Amino acid sequence: MSGPVIRIDTSSHVPPYEQIRAQLAALITARRLPERERLPTVRQLAADLGLAPGTVARAYRELEAASLIVSRRGAGTRVASLPSPAPAPDTAALADLAWRFVTEAAELGADGQAMLGAVREALNRMP
Structure with a gap:
């Protein structure tokens, strides 16, 4: 993943896994992370953010449950295909x-x- 950076606010009441999940979900749904973009491994993102790997793994699990990312052994974790954007609201x-x-x-x-x-x-x- 090159480009947008994930930031963790350690003073926030929002847990770090939720901050990761929310930021990645926003980047994906806004299409700032393109379809099939490879995300860092759990260990790499955890090291980059100074967090425990389990924290990042939970964020990834929730993103996968929301069908925003796809993880495959040997192929890594990638941004999932998203449906066409919804029409602009009235x-x-x-x-x-x-x-x-x-x-x-x-x-x-x-x-x-x-x-x-x-x-x-x-x-x-x-x-």
């Missing part, structure tokens, strides 16, 4: 959905910072 429908979220969150007493935090948290949970 911007009017998206704006309407955002408006409903903001108004309902305000009714719950949330301010703008709390709303943004909730959206960030939801985005972090996306595969």
Whole structure:
């Protein structure tokens, strides 16, 4: 894997395996890592990040379970084939959905910072 770099924030409450999983998933789904791109071995990425191999192995297992990567003995771990990108969302429908979220969150007493935090948290949970 040449190009994008995975970074681990040791002060984050998010476990390192989840940081790896989320960053690789984002790179793959954004197609910044191309189909069939070979990823570093578990041991190599663990050494590069200063983590235990089991941490990287867990991230890889979860990515494989999500069909984002494929691991084969002797062939390494590679980015899986992804379906064609989804069409762009309907911007009017998206704006309407955002408006409903903001108004309902305000009714719950949330301010703008709390709303943004909730959206960030939801985005972090996306595969």
